[in-house]
Amino acid sequence: xxxxxxxxxxxxxxxxxxxxxxxxxxxxxxxxxxxxxxxxxxxxxxxxxxxxxxxxxxxxxxxxxxxxxxxxxxxxxxxxxxxxxxxxxxxxxxxxxxxxxxxxxxxxxxxxxxxxxxxxxxxxxxxxxxxxxxxxxxxxxxxxxxxxxxxxxxxxxxxxxxxxxxxxxxxxxxxxxxxxxxxxxxxxxxxxxxxxxxxxxxxxxxxxxxxxxxxxxxxxxxxxxxxxx
Amino acid sequence: xxxxxxxxxxxxxxxxxxxxxxxxxxxxxxxxxxxxxxxxxxxxxxxxxxxxxxxxxxxxxxxxxxxxxxxxxxxxxxxxxxxxxxxxxxxxxxxxxxxxxxxxxxxxxxxxxxxxxxxxxxxxxxxxxxxxxxxxxxxxxxxxxxxxxxxxxxxxxxxxxxxxxxxxxxxxxxxxxxxxxxxxxxxxxxxxxxxxxxxxxxxxxxxxxxxxxxxxxxxxxxxxxxxxxxxxxxxxxxxxxxxxxxxxxxxxxxxxxxxxxxxxxxxxxxxxxxxxxxxxxxxxxxxxxxxxxxxxxxxxxxxxxxxxxxxxxxxxxxxxxxxxxxxxxxxxxxxxxxxxxxxxxxxxxxxxxxxxxxxxxxxxxxxxxxxxxxxxxxxxxxxxxxxxxxxxxxxxxxxxxxxxxxxxxx
Ligand SMILES: Nc1ncnc2c1ncn2[C@@H]1O[C@H](COP(=O)(O)OP(=O)(O)O)[C@@H](O)[C@H]1O
Ligand SMILES: [Mg+2]
Numbered sequence: 057x058x059x060x061x062x063x064x065x066x067x068x069x070x071x072x073x074x075x076x077x078x079x080x081x082x083x084x085x086x087x088x089x090x091x092x093x094x095x096x097x098x099x100x101x102x103x104x105x106x107x108x109x110x111x112x113x114x115x116x117x118x119x120x121x122x123x124x125x126x127x128x129x130x131x132x133x134x135x136x137x138x139x140x141x142x143x144x145x146x147x148x149x150x151x152x153x154x155x156x157x158x159x160x161x162x163x164x165x166x167x168x169x170x171x172x173x174x175x176x177x178x179x180x181x182x183x184x185x186x187x188x189x190x191x192x193x194x195x196x197x198x199x200x201x202x203x204x205x206x207x208x209x210x211x212x213x214x215x216x217x218x219x220x221x222x223x224x225x226x227x228x229x230x231x232x233x234x235x236x237x238x239x240x241x242x243x244x245x246x247x248x249x250x251x252x253x254x255x256x257x258x259x260x261x262x263x264x265x266x267x268x269x270x271x272x273x274x275x276x277x278x279x280x281x282x283x284x285x
Numbered sequence: 286x287x288x289x290x291x292x293x294x295x296x297x298x299x300x301x302x303x304x305x306x307x308x309x310x311x312x313x314x315x316x317x318x319x320x321x322x323x324x325x326x327x328x329x330x331x332x333x334x335x336x337x338x339x340x341x342x343x344x345x346x347x348x349x350x351x352x353x354x355x356x357x358x359x360x361x362x363x364x365x366x367x368x369x370x371x372x373x374x375x376x377x378x379x380x381x382x383x384x385x386x387x388x389x390x391x392x393x394x395x396x397x398x399x400x401x402x403x404x405x406x407x408x409x410x411x412x413x414x415x416x417x418x419x420x421x422x423x424x425x426x427x428x429x430x431x432x433x434x435x436x437x438x439x440x441x442x443x444x445x446x447x448x449x450x451x452x453x454x455x456x457x458x459x460x461x462x463x464x465x466x467x468x469x470x471x472x473x474x475x476x477x478x479x480x481x482x483x484x485x486x487x488x489x490x491x492x493x494x495x496x497x498x499x500x501x502x503x504x505x506x507x508x509x510x511x512x513x514x515x516x517x518x519x520x521x522x523x524x525x526x527x528x529x530x531x532x533x534x535x536x537x538x539x540x541x542x543x544x545x546x547x548x549x550x551x552x553x554x555x556x557x558x559x560x561x562x563x564x565x566x567x568x569x570x571x572x573x574x575x576x577x578x579x580x581x582x583x584x585x586x587x588x589x590x591x592x593x594x595x596x597x598x599x600x601x602x603x604x605x606x607x608x609x610x611x612x613x614x615x616x617x618x619x620x621x622x623x624x625x626x627x628x629x630x631x632x633x634x635x636x637x638x639x640x641x642x643x644x645x646x647x648x649x650x651x652x653x654x655x656x657x658x659x660x661x662x663x664x665x666x667x668x669x670x671x672x673x674x675x676x677x678x679x680x681x682x683x684x685x686x687x688x689x690x691x692x693x694x695x
Binding site: 103107110112113132133136137139140141145147151153154155156160163164165167168169212216 | 286287290291294295298582583586587588589590591592593594595596688689692693
């Protein structure tokens with residue numbers, strides 16, 4: 057069963073007299089365990105599509121199913137719950153809570169999910185180990201480099217065992233070395249822990265690591281191919 | 286809970302802003318508590334000035350005596366058995382008094398001056414403990430219990446040309462119809478500031494007067510001094526309910542003008558709180574709202590990762606409630622502290638200001654405060670309410686926040 061499936065998805069922005077068809081009829085399905093990238097130039101609709109899939113935005117037309125559930129019908133608070141339990145977000149600007157330490161940023165998710173406190177450490181520490189963050193647990197985001205912050209963001213996205221991780225240009229703020237390192241980490245999590253990833257990028261080096269490349273242009277999918285290992 | 290932790294740390298994030306906002310809140314709360322304490326102090330002095338020399342907080346005498354006093358209508362000196370226990374515990378002191386009219390003269394065979402005067406006879410120890418009678422002495426001393434002592438008002442002393450140590454011939458009629466006369470010695474001269482009173486009043490010892498006026502072990506009135514003068518009406522009605530042989534009159538019936546102020550007092554206090562905090566709300570609201578707008582992006586992120594709007598509202602509420610409550614507690618402590626200090630050590634401003642006579646009392650130029658539960662709780666509770674009020678608009682904005690838009694902006 058696919059984790060995400062969209063049918064003829066459309067999102068039209070009306071700015072004054074002009075209409076922008078940011079996503080213009082996308083039918084897409086992501087299977088469990090995939091490591092897929094949305095590739096395409098700036099303005100091609102990647103962010104809009106990810107937001108629609110993540111329930112942050114509502115489509116003008118078409119439908120989004122997440123884990124078999126139709127998102128269109130859900131109320132705002134239901135969408136928030138769906139994001140909490142089913143989706144892990146990674147943002148271009150990291151977006152960690154600045155007043156919380158790296159550890160607390162990750163713990164925050166477990167707490168609002170209602171995971172008992174006694175379970176937090178055993179869920180977070182191995183993840184920090186895996187992501188090379190063990191020594192940085194008590195630092196605040198301001199005391200971490202961009203690459204380190206983004207790894208904390210990865211930990212935060214993954215810790216709640218979501219069905220899929222959505223990452224909008226996760227490497228755009230990183231230098232190419234950190235970018236590739238981060239992608240390799242994400243790929244390893246994908247292979248070892250079977251975490252499903254859908255991320256966007258226009259960086260060729262990053263795109264090359266993906267196992268499936270979905271190319272977008274003008275709000276439409278213009279190419280979708282899987283690499284053979 | 287993480288929400289509380291975030292709220293708490295956010296307060297320290299922009300330390301300067303938090304300090305300024307809290308400083309303003311603490312200051313206004315302290316000022317408010319202080320002002321309310323001062324209002325209460327003002328009212329207390331007004332009541333005390335009206336009551337302490339004459340009628341006490343509750344005036345007890347035979348039924349009808351207060352309205353039309355006569356020499357014969359005297360009640361027993363010992364009334365302890367008539368006072369219910371739940372009243373006794375509220376009483377700070379009792380001053381028994383006799384009241385009569387007499388001719389007072391002073392002088393030599395050749396030049397003698399005589400004046401009619403009002404005599405009040407007091408238990409000097411009870412007066413020293415409860416009333417401010419002794420404070421009016423401007424020359425000589427207060428009574429010491431000696432049978433032949435008399436105190437004269439300044440005006441009266443001038444009229445009969447008496448001075449400390451002068452012999453005064455006291456001439457009156459006793460309750461049994463006999464003639465009461467005695468030679469007394471001027472022990473002290475007093476000035477209460479009220480000319481009428483000072484030009485006709487003389488004060489002597491109760492024991493001596495009882496003997497002279499044939500009223501042994503009898504007095505005309507008992508003046509109760511209460512721990513809390515505001516309770517006078519309540520105490521008087523308890524006394525009147527408990528027995529019928531004596532009549533208790535609270536100061537409120539004697540000074541209706543002052544009692545009227547008391548009736549609107551709570552309103553005045555609430556109004557003051559409202560004014561203070563309306564100004565306060567504007568200041569805090571602005572800074573809080575700015576702080577909120579700056580963090581719109583952060584709120585959007587939290588919503589994106591799964592924090593419901595309810596929890597976000599809670600976060601905002603926590604921040605403003607923590608700030609308001611902490612400021613309220615500190616401010617109340619400071620204001621109440623100042624009230625307590627001025628309750629025990631009032632500051633006398635008579636060097637710079639005159640006293641004013643009003644409504645049968647006088648307003649003294651004195652910085653005196655009464656700390657009360659109400660004047661402390663009212664500002665504190667209002668401050669916490671302010672915390673809720675200040676959080677209201679940000680919370681409303683939050684409910685309309687579209688996370689995608691806020692995220693894109695950041
Ligand atoms: N809030 C908005 N209002 C109007 N137009 C928008 C808005 N968000 C995005 N767009 C437009 O939609 C198109 C797709 O944008 P976006 O999804 O951000 O593409 P990408 O992430 O691939 O750069 C662009 O033309 C962009 O200008
Ligand atoms: Mg984009």
